[in-house]
Amino acid sequence: MHPALQGILTILVGVGGCVGYFYLSNQFLDKVLCPPRGKNAGRNINRANIIRPWLFLLPALLALGTYLAYPVYETLRLSLTERSTLPDGSTAYAWAGLDNYRQMLNEPKFWEALRNNAMWLAVVPALATGFGLLAAQLTDRLKWGNIAKSLIFMPMAISFVGAAVIFKLVYDMRPIEQEQIGILNALYLNFGGEAPIAWLTVPFWNNFFLMAVLVWIQTGFAMVILSAALRGIPEETIEAAIVDGANPFQVFFKIKVPQIKGTIMVVWTTITIVVLKVFDIVFAMTNGQWETQVLANYMYDKLFRSNDWGVGSASAMVIMLLVTPILVWNVRNARREMK
Amino acid sequence: MAELKMTGIAKSYGDVSVLEDINLDIKTGELIVFVGPSGCGKSTLLRMVAGLEKITAGELEIDGVVVNNIPPAERGIAMVFQSYALYPHMTVRENMAFALKLAKKPKAEIEAAVAKAAKILQLEDYLDRLPKALSGGQRQRVAIGRSIVRDPKVYLFDEPLSNLDAALRVATRIEIAQLKESMPESTMIYVTHDQVEAMTLATRIVVLANKGIAQVGTPLDLYERPENEFVARFIGSPAMNLWPGEVIATGPQTRVKLADGCEAISDVPTSEGDIGLKVNVGVRPEDLRATENTPVFTGTVDFTELLGEVTQIYFDATSGDPVIAKLPGIVHGLRGTQIRLTAAPDKVHLFADGRSLLYR
Numbered sequence: 252m253h254p255a256l257q258g259i260l261t262i263l264v265g266v267g268g269c270v271g272y273f274y275l276s277n278q279f280l281d282k283v284l285c286p287p288r289g290k291n292a293g294r295n296i297n298r299a300n301i302i303r304p305w306l307f308l309l310p311a312l313l314a315l316g317t318y319l320a321y322p323v324y325e326t327l328r329l330s331l332t333e334r335s336t337l338p339d340g341s342t343a344y345a346w347a348g349l350d351n352y353r354q355m356l357n358e359p360k361f362w363e364a365l366r367n368n369a370m371w372l373a374v375v376p377a378l379a380t381g382f383g384l385l386a387a388q389l390t391d392r393l394k395w396g397n398i399a400k401s402l403i404f405m406p407m408a409i410s411f412v413g414a415a416v417i418f419k420l421v422y423d424m425r426p427i428e429q430e431q432i433g434i435l436n437a438l439y440l441n442f443g444g445e446a447p448i449a450w451l452t453v454p455f456w457n458n459f460f461l462m463a464v465l466v467w468i469q470t471g472f473a474m475v476i477l478s479a480a481l482r483g484i485p486e487e488t489i490e491a492a493i494v495d496g497a498n499p500f501q502v503f504f505k506i507k508v509p510q511i512k513g514t515i516m517v518v519w520t521t522i523t524i525v526v527l528k529v530f531d532i533v534f535a536m537t538n539g540q541w542e543t544q545v546l547a548n549y550m551y552d553k554l555f556r557s558n559d560w561g562v563g564s565a566s567a568m569v570i571m572l573l574v575t576p577i578l579v580w581n582v583r584n585a586r587r588e589m590k
Numbered sequence: 591m592a593e594l595k596m597t598g599i600a601k602s603y604g605d606v607s608v609l610e611d612i613n614l615d616i617k618t619g620e621l622i623v624f625v626g627p628s629g630c631g632k633s634t635l636l637r638m639v640a641g642l643e644k645i646t647a648g649e650l651e652i653d654g655v656v657v658n659n660i661p662p663a664e665r666g667i668a669m670v671f672q673s674y675a676l677y678p679h680m681t682v683r684e685n686m687a688f689a690l691k692l693a694k695k696p697k698a699e700i701e702a703a704v705a706k707a708a709k710i711l712q713l714e715d716y717l718d719r720l721p722k723a724l725s726g727g728q729r730q731r732v733a734i735g736r737s738i739v740r741d742p743k744v745y746l747f748d749e750p751l752s753n754l755d756a757a758l759r760v761a762t763r764i765e766i767a768q769l770k771e772s773m774p775e776s777t778m779i780y781v782t783h784d785q786v787e788a789m790t791l792a793t794r795i796v797v798l799a800n801k802g803i804a805q806v807g808t809p810l811d812l813y814e815r816p817e818n819e820f821v822a823r824f825i826g827s828p829a830m831n832l833w834p835g836e837v838i839a840t841g842p843q844t845r846v847k848l849a850d851g852c853e854a855i856s857d858v859p860t861s862e863g864d865i866g867l868k869v870n871v872g873v874r875p876e877d878l879r880a881t882e883n884t885p886v887f888t889g890t891v892d893f894t895e896l897l898g899e900v901t902q903i904y905f906d907a908t909s910g911d912p913v914i915a916k917l918p919g920i921v922h923g924l925r926g927t928q929i930r931l932t933a934a935p936d937k938v939h940l941f942a943d944g945r946s947l948l949y950r
Contacts, residue, residue: 487675490642495689495736496663505688509679 269310276306323571330564351561361566363542364549367458368573371529371545374459376522378466380515383473387481388503390474400478404471411468411531418464419536422450454542461543464532469525473518480514481507513584520581527574546570592653592666592743592777593618594639599648601634608634610801612648621770621778623788626798627824633748635798636781640669640746652743663692668737669746672753674729676721682708682732683717686739707735710769727758734769747780751787767791785827789813797821819944822872828902828914830872830939833887837867843935844947846871854886856938858947869947872939875902878915878931885930886938887913894924903929 252260280302281287285295333347355361386403390396406414423433424447431437436447451457484507492506508515530547537543539552546566554563594616601609609631616622624632637643639650641662649656657665668689676685683704690700708714711731721729730750737745750766751759767790770778782788788795789809797804797812797820804824805817816822816830823829833852839845840860846869847853854871873886893904893912901921905913915931940947 485673485675487671487673488677491669491671491675491736492677492688493642494640494662494667494669495740496692497688501692506677509677512679 272310273307276309277303280306326564326567326571329560330568332561334560347561351565355562355565355569358562360539360544361549364539364544364546364566367542367544368527368529368546370458371462371465371526372523375462375465375469375526376519378462379469379522380473380477380519382466382470383475383518384477384508384515386470386474387478388507391478391481400474403474406468407471409468411464412535414464414468415532415535418460418467419451422460424449451537451543452541457537457541457543461532461536464536465526465529469522473522476514476518477511480511484510513587517581517584520577520584523577524574524581527570527577546573593651594744594777594779595649595651595654597649597651599635599638599645599650601631601638601643601646607801609798612803614796614803614806616777616779618777619774620793621780621791623792623795624779624781624798625783625785625788625795625824626804628783630798631801632781632783632798636669636746636748636779639744639779640667641665642669663689666743667746668740668742668744669748670730670733670737670750672749674721674733674753676729676732676736678721681718681720682713682724682735685721685732686735689736689740703739703741704735707738710738710772711735726754727762730754730762731765734766738769743777745776745778747778749781749783751782751784763787763790785825789825795825797824799824815946815948816939817946817949819870819872819941822939822941822946826874826876828875828916830874831878831887831913831915832870832872832941833913835869835871837864837869840864844940846940848886850888851884852886852888853884854933854938855935856940857935858938858940860940860947867942870941870944872941873933873937875914875916876900877933877937879917879933881930881932883930883932886932888928888930889913890928891924891926894921896920896922 280299285299285302286292287296287299289295330351331347331349332344333350335343335345337343386400390399390403393399409417420432421434422436423431424436425431425433427446431440431447433447433450435450436444440447450460488506488510489502492502497505528547529545530551533539533543533545533548534551539545539548547570550563550566550570552563553559553566557563594614596612596614599609599612600607612635614622624635626632634643638645641657641660645658650658652665652667677688680688686704686707687700690703695703704717705714708717711734713728713731713735716724716728716732721732724732730753733750747766751762754762763786766780770776770791780787780791792809794806795809795812796806799820805812805821807815807817812821812825816825819832823832833848833854835846835848835854837844837860838847838853840862842857842859844856844858844860844864845853846856848871854873856871860867871886878887887905889905891903891905895902895904898920899918901917901919901924903915903917903921903924905915915929
């Protein structure tokens with residue numbers, strides 16, 4: 252079958268299935284299970300009203316259960332077992348207790364990943380939010396502000412891998428006798444550098460070259476959300492501040508920023524979660540070499556390259572443990588914002 | 591303690607002119623009210639005084655200094671906004687202290703100023719609350735407090751009561767009047783579209799219309815001696831009735847012949863040459879009374895409104911511009927009856943080409 256036809260068919264079946272499910276399940280509830288007739292009509296109506304929300308929630312609960320809760324449970328189980336392939340080709344799982352975690356904690360690469368993740372956490376959310384706020388404020392009053400905004404927002408539409416490829420070219424190095432195609436080396440040589448540098452292999456600093464990619468992508472996100480928040484600030488409070496004698500910096504830092512503090516925190520934590528999960532950029536640019544390893548890439552290495560399901564799952568659990576509190580806090584904050 | 595002088599002030603946005611050639615002198619201690627229909631530019635004029643809008647042409651002087659290009663904070667003005675414009679993340683105390691903090695005043699002075707303002711406005715118990723924990727009236731008082739603290743030369747109020755409910759509006763109006771009394775030296779400019787606020791608060795009212803000033807005067811001046819038909823109909827509610835007519839006798843009193851054999855006598859003096867002049871005769875609804883003699887107006891009542899203190903009767907109610915009369919007390923059974931109305935000569939206004947004959 253032609254893939255396009257297949258796609259259309261899938262959509263039809265999917266949407267039709269959903270509609271059919273909601274229609275038929277409600278019909279079943281009203282006609283068969285609790286018909287609002289007979290001597291128990293009142294009781295049946297009450298029961299139907301109690302059951303109905305669950306009918307609507309059921310598909311979501313099933314999907315979340317299958318694709319979220321079960322994998323978490325399975326990852327936890329795998330992180331506590333050792334998987335081995337028997338001579339006859341089948342796999343066996345043996346209880347390993349905390350051995351996988353112990354092994355992981357003894358690996359310098361894990362600590363390197365943890366340290367790098369901490370650096371990413373300290374740098375990327377702060378820079379992306381800061382630049383986003385700056386861009387939102389500066390483009391707000393410009394005639395060509397919307398064009399500037401689109402340009403800053405555009406990286407959001409590029410996949411992490413695509414962005415990684417772009418920046419790999421930015422950091423590219425050619426032998427000194429050749430023309431440099433990486434803009435960083437071109438600039439470096441133009442401003443007096445002696446020999447081109449393979450930027451991505453410079454330990455410690457190369458982390459920041461990777462972070463630049465994510466900042467570049469996330470600034471657009473931060474800008475869009477913060478720009479909307481800035482526009483929501485009552486104009487009169489700003490005018491009142493001007494009459495009160497505030498200069499533009501004071502208006503920005505003492506009147507505007509405090510009023511959008513909640514939104515800033517939501518943006519910050521959202522980016523924080525993205526950072527904790529960062530994988531593609533590192534995978535595509537250095538694959539964790541030259542001391543740029545991060546947790547997600549470490550997990551991938553263990554799970555799919557070394558086939559060490561135990562340690563790989565253990566590192567996945569570490570990532571989840573780190574993300575969860577921020578996620579909970581973020582959701583709470585977002586809810587409070589909505590009120 | 592400030593005088594304010596506007597000379598030829600104009601405002602336009604691009605090609606669209608909003609205000610033209612505004613000339614106004616405001617003396618120390620006055621409470622000037624700008625009134626006018628929506629979109630007449632009254633708020634714009636106030637915002638130009640505040641420095642929030644650029645002045646397109648003309649000069650604005652405060653205490654003899656041209657302030658056209660001086661930033662708002664250095665003009666010595668304070669403004670109370672329609673939506674209160676409190677800083678939502680600051681407590682009442684911080685809201686009131688903000689301007690002084692920016693001016694780097696000593697801490698003790700700030701505290702004393704805030705305490706004093708809080709006492710005047712009865713906000714002492716709320717100083718540590720955030721604006722969202724206050725009622726509308728309290729918020730408005732904080733906004734006023736924020737102005738008082740700065741001890742400005744000129745207070746500017748931009749429709750400060752329009753976000754309050756009716757009962758609170760009356761109470762706050764009285765508070766503002768008392769505040770003004772307690773600070774007789776302070777100059778205030780107050781923008782409103784509410785006539786009652788204008789009439790009760792103002793030392794002088796500035797009526798703005800058609801990009802300019804229609805009339806400046808004390809509230810009673812505007813009511814008793816409107817300069818033109820616009821002011822005549824804008825001040826007073828319901829609006830003044832106008833009937834077209836022709837002058838038939840002149841002298842210290844003027845006789846005007848109206849349609850349907852009606853006649854009006856006015857205390858407005860005219861001269862010989864005015865015989866045959868086409869005029870509009872204006873009488874306020876509250877000045878009309880029943881008569882057996884030659885009426886100013888006669889017609890069949892087709893609608894009445896019993897308000898208790900007065901009874902409003904309508905003629906040609908559906909015409910969009912009905913003639914209205916206000917009779918004292920409750921009068922039943924007028925609907926459908928033929929009524930002859932007249933008015934005392936000192937209550938009859940005469941306008942030619944929209945201008946009052948009093949001001950020729």
